[in-house]
Amino acid sequence: MHDKTLAALSQALQSKTISSVELTQHYLQRIEQFDQTLNSYITVTADLALEQAKAADARIAAGSATPLTGIPLAHKDLFCTQGVRTSCGSKMLDNFIAPYESTVTARFIEAGAVTLGKTNLDEFAMGSSTESSFYGPTRNPWDTERVPGGSSGGSAAAVAARLCAGATGTDTGGSIRQPAGFTALTGLKPTYGRVSRWGMIAYASSLDQGGPMARTAEDCAIMMQVMAGFDAKDSTSVDEPVSNYTAELNAPLKGLRIGLPKEYFASGLDAATADAIHAAVKQFQTLGAEIKEISLPNAELAIPAYYVIAPAEASSNLSRFDGVRFGYRCENPSDLTDLYKRSRGEGFGDEVKRRIMVGAYALSAGYYDAYYLQAQKIRRLIKNDFLAAYEQVDVILCPTSPTPPFKIGEKIDDPVSLYLTDIYTITANLAGVPGIALPAGFAQGLPLGMQLLGPYFSEARLLNIAHQYQQVTDWHHRAPAGY
Amino acid sequence: MQWEIVIGLEIHAQLTTASKIFSGSATTFGAEPNIQASLIDLGMPGTLPVLNKQAVRNAVKFGLAIDAQIGTTNVFARKNYFYPDLPKGYQISQMDLPIVGKGFIDITLDDGSIKRVGVTRAHLEEDAGKSLHEDFHGMSGIDLNRAGTPLLEIVSEPDMRSAKEAVAYAKTIHSLVRYLGICDGNMAEGSLRCDCNVSIRPKGQEEFGTRCEIKNVNSFRFIEKAINTEVQRQIELIEDGGKVVQETRLYDPNKDETRSMRSKEEANDYRYFPDPDLLPIIIEAAFIEEVRGELPELPQQKRERFQREFGLSVYDASVLSASREMADYFEEVQKVCTDAKLAANWVMGELSSLLNKEGLDIEQSPVSGSQLGKMLLRIKDNTISGKIAKMVFEAMAAGKGDADAIIKSQGLEQVTDSNAIENMLDEVLAANAGQVQQYRDSDEAKRGKMFGFFVGQAMKASKGKANPQQVNELLRRKLED
Amino acid sequence: MALNRTDVENIAHLARIAINDEDIAATTAKLSGILELIDKMQAVDTQGIVPLAHPLETTQRLRDDLVTESNQREAFQAIAPATQEGLYLVPQVIE
Known part of the structure; x- marks a missing residue:
């Protein structure tokens, strides 16, 4: 059963070849079997899942099902789920039972999807390897010595190991696309404002965006149909009509103009990844696309700008974790300052503390202009690069990361080297444009990822292009050995 | 040495809205602790603010009333600091681009002269909660019902030169926000709070002295006392060869002294930056015109009209237009008795002393405007004398009915035969x-x-x-x- | 920009984060490394460029002034570290 894509499972459920309860039990059994090693879930909600599965079967029987009714999903553990611990991978929220439901998870519940549990992540989504979680690192099912990427590494590993049919992720600087690339999945980072952030615990508010992670573009389209849409509870949510993502999957690619940003293929890119993308280029040409070299001249400034803006916003967003109303509180605080300092010092992990401090510094008196304001100006330059590029091409094709998945522990003591792995993904977040990551091949058994970036609100087109590519390739159908 | 006092005020006015500035919680005063603190007010992880239209409307109304430039693009920023009554660790406020820019307001001084005071800006922000210091086993209790209540912070220029001027300014702002219906002005409940920036300089010197900010003064009387006390402290300090240190101070009315606030001792670095959860607020011209159309006659306009239409003195007109309720009352009396001067004398005389004695606001007056007006008619048509009128008025105040009934039942008609x-x-x-x-x-x-x-x-x-x-x-x- | 120990202590205080004495050196080195990475953007001339705070540059929607929330104190305080009589408890606040 777990071999099937989400789309195929949906059909099997609708045609009653399988029941949601069977399917849910099957996934729960697989989690039991494999997750000891992989550590992709922080919390497994078996009782809740079976209850939802029962209800889903009844709904299917009653004929009022949606394509997601009865589909077992997992959610990145920073989407608030009412009555279920929502930890953000942090000791700070180890005891946090969310008192409300995020818009994204509420929409899945309404569609009848089943929640298997909450997946592991870099603490507060700050990381690119899922190693900074309070709950320990998640392992990549393609090679358990290696990281699954991050920060949505738990979701990536769970989908890749077939421990759920699809999962939610969030992408602040590449946290959906890079782990999708590291685990041979398809993952969509939507346009900023397309998916509601209500109930999605913030890392960097002007960059965060939730999106689907699944095996195929079609699966992502089905999930995205539920996730996307205006939400009055989020001031940054955009009131634009939502496309019919699945209906548009089959549009032909003839005449599609694909741009290859020369800056993304310069030194530092792993040769196998470059080869895989060049092979993909040929496939796209076969499908009728035109290829053009373009330039995103300010791309190299993205990392410095991002590592000012994201920590600055994070330093403020994470101030609410003060040991007063929820979350971790230190033992026997001697006074108010001690309460704050020790609750935060003990509750947050090292990387989170580093980013909070970098952010506080970048915003502090005397440094604001040189850091924060300068970063925002560069952000404008990067956005302008994209606007100029989309005058010439419809989408941009580039790698998701400079190397295939690295080893657990390899970069953990060197934050800067870890930051540099985000180089191809963070520009999209700074500009707010959508991007889809999809598998482009393998090297020595390790997945190689690529991504397509599009103009604002071009999610349907990106899903369509990825889907067409997946009709003529089979990377996305490969499963890691043993799963 | 002759010292000149320089005062600027920051007035925080809670805007009258049903719900909070960024959440759908009620703003009712005096509720049980934390029952009006929603997910957003508590700063729960993952929650987001959405701006209340009424708060924007109220702020624009104020801006128009002080002839200020309206910030047609205004932006919310985060003011970051840790305090237990501040749930998110930052206050959503406005910094570089406030909703109300430079304006002014005219105040009437005791001698009847008019002084113009500049308003630097007014911006929207959220109120904090309250720390209750009663002893909970050596702990403080935090009530977040007030957190997120919309505030308009009105910042004046350092234009006031005495505590009395500062009070006159504060009273004028108080009256204006009540006229506009944007704040209930209830100072005892903290609906209007005042921070006083006070400095002194040798007379004739252009450069300002170092100022101290006296936080959260919550009555007109205390504004005057706090400023005078602080001025005295600064003079003595300087004359003893000391220096004023820029700091935040607290006024203690029991001891009639100001003291340095320990909790605010360290220099704060608020790390303001635009709130990424909120987008720029664009105020359209049509919206401004719509709000302008809702503006009532303002105190100054009313005062001028009272002078012009009724021939009242500046002083009388100022007193009678000081609050909307007072003005409405006076106009009702005037309408009924058709004698503005008689009406003014009675409203400012007998009625005011009655209200003072009983500790009542004019809207609680036991004698209504039309009742008083009808009684004054009886003075005018010689049914009763002024002296008898005082008796009738007292009887009306005691709830014994209308003037005519009292005159008749007590046989008080004037003998004119x-x-x-x-x-x-x-x-x-x-x-x-x-x-x-x-x-x-x-x-x-x-x-x-x-x-x-x-x-x-x-x-x-x-x-x-x-x-x-x-x-x-x-x-x-x-x-x- | 390289930070020194005092810088780091000040930042940690500003952010209300306790750092053990023995960790300050390592933290200082790591933060300095990050700032060095960030400082690459200082070379760029951005004169005349308008800062971009939000990718989409749209405007704020306004909510009607309606009370939509009801009392959920019990549920919210069930996850609080310390409460009494409906209040959140913190070490004594001194003004």
Whole structure:
């Protein structure tokens, strides 16, 4: 059963070849079997899942099902789920039972999807390897010595190991696309404002965006149909009509103009990844696309700008974790300052503390202009690069990361080297444009990822292009050995 | 040395909205702790703010009323600091681009002169919660009901030169926000709070001295006392060779002193930056015009109209237009009795002292405007004298009905029948024959003094009901006989 | 920009984060490394460029002034570290 894509499972459920309860039990059994090693879930909600599965079967029987009714999903553990611990991978929220439901998870519940549990992540989504979680690192099912990427590494590993049919992720600087690339999945980072952030615990508010992670573009389209849409509870949510993502999957690619940003293929890119993308280029040409070299001249400034803006916003967003109303509180605080300092010092992990401090510094008196304001100006330059590029091409094709998945522990003591792995993904977040990551091949058994970036609100087109590519390739159908 | 006092005020006015500025929680005062603190107000992870339209409307209304530039693009920023009554660890406020820019307001000083005070800016922000310091086993209790209540922070220029001017300014702002209906002005409940920036400089010096900020002064009386106390402290400090340190101070009304706030001692670095959860607020011209259309007649316009239309003095017009309720009351009285000066005298005289004595606001007056107006009509048509009117007024205040009913039931109509008055006077003169003789023997100057005696006797005999003019006239004639 | 120990202590205080004495050196080195990475953007001339705070540059929607929330104190305080009589408890606040 777990071999099937989400789309195929949906059909099997609708045609009653399988029941949601069977399917849910099957996934729960697989989690039991494999997750000891992989550590992709922080919390497994078996009782809740079976209850939802029962209800889903009844709904299917009653004929009022949606394509997601009865589909077992997992959610990145920073989407608030009412009555279920929502930890953000942090000791700070180890005891946090969310008192409300995020818009994204509420929409899945309404569609009848089943929640298997909450997946592991870099603490507060700050990381690119899922190693900074309070709950320990998640392992990549393609090679358990290696990281699954991050920060949505738990979701990536769970989908890749077939421990759920699809999962939610969030992408602040590449946290959906890079782990999708590291685990041979398809993952969509939507346009900023397309998916509601209500109930999605913030890392960097002007960059965060939730999106689907699944095996195929079609699966992502089905999930995205539920996730996307205006939400009055989020001031940054955009009131634009939502496309019919699945209906548009089959549009032909003839005449599609694909741009290859020369800056993304310069030194530092792993040769196998470059080869895989060049092979993909040929496939796209076969499908009728035109290829053009373009330039995103300010791309190299993205990392410095991002590592000012994201920590600055994070330093403020994470101030609410003060040991007063929820979350971790230190033992026997001697006074108010001690309460704050020790609750935060003990509750947050090292990387989170580093980013909070970098952010506080970048915003502090005397440094604001040189850091924060300068970063925002560069952000404008990067956005302008994209606007100029989309005058010439419809989408941009580039790698998701400079190397295939690295080893657990390899970069953990060197934050800067870890930051540099985000180089191809963070520009999209700074500009707010959508991007889809999809598998482009393998090297020595390790997945190689690529991504397509599009103009604002071009999610349907990106899903369509990825889907067409997946009709003529089979990377996305490969499963890691043993799963 | 001669010192000049320089004062600027920051007034925080809670805007009257049903719900909070960024959440759908109620803003009702005095609720049980934390029952009006929603997910957003508590700063729960993952929650997001959405701006209340009414708060924006109220701020724009204020801006228009002080002739200020409206910030047609205004932006919310985060002011970051840790405090237990600040759930998110930052306050959503406005920094570089406030909703209300430079404006001004005219204040009336005690001598009746008008002074113009500049308003630097006014911006929207969220209120914090409250720390309750009663002892909870050595802990403080935090109530977040107030967190997220919309505030308009009104920042004045350092234009005030005395505590009295500062109070006059604060009262004028208080009156204005109440006129506009954007703040209930209830200072006891903290709906209007004042931070006073106080400095001194040698007279004639252009450069400002170092200022201290006295936080959260919550009554007009305390504003005056706190400023005077602080000024005295600064003068003594400097004259003793010391230096004023820029700091935040707290006024202690029990000891009548200001003291440094320990909790705010360290220099704060608020790390303002635009709130990424909120987008720039664009105020369209049409919206501004719509709000302008809702503006009531403002205190200054009202004062000018009272002077122009009713011929009142600047002082009377200022007093009567000081609050919307006072002005409405006065106009009601005036409308009924059609005599503005009489109405003004009574409203500012008898009515005000009654309210003062009873500790009532004018809207709680036991005598309504139309009741008072009808009574004044009876003075005008000579049914009662001014003296009797005071009795009638007291009876009305005691809830004994309308003036006419009281006059009738207590038989207070003025006696205007000349025959009746003459008869009464004859009796009075007969009873005081000695004095009559004395009067007639006296010279003009002495007679003048004695005349009052006979009037008094006559009024007494008539129980105050005889028409005083007639009494005067007839008495004079009879004494001349 | 390289930070020194005092810088790091000040930042940690500003952010209300306790750092053990023995960790300050390592933290200082790591933060300095990050700032060095960030400082690459200082070379760029951005004169005349308008800062971009939000990718989409749209405007704020306004909510009607309606009370939509009801009392959920019990549920919210069930996850609080310390409460009494409906209040959140913190070490004594001194003004």
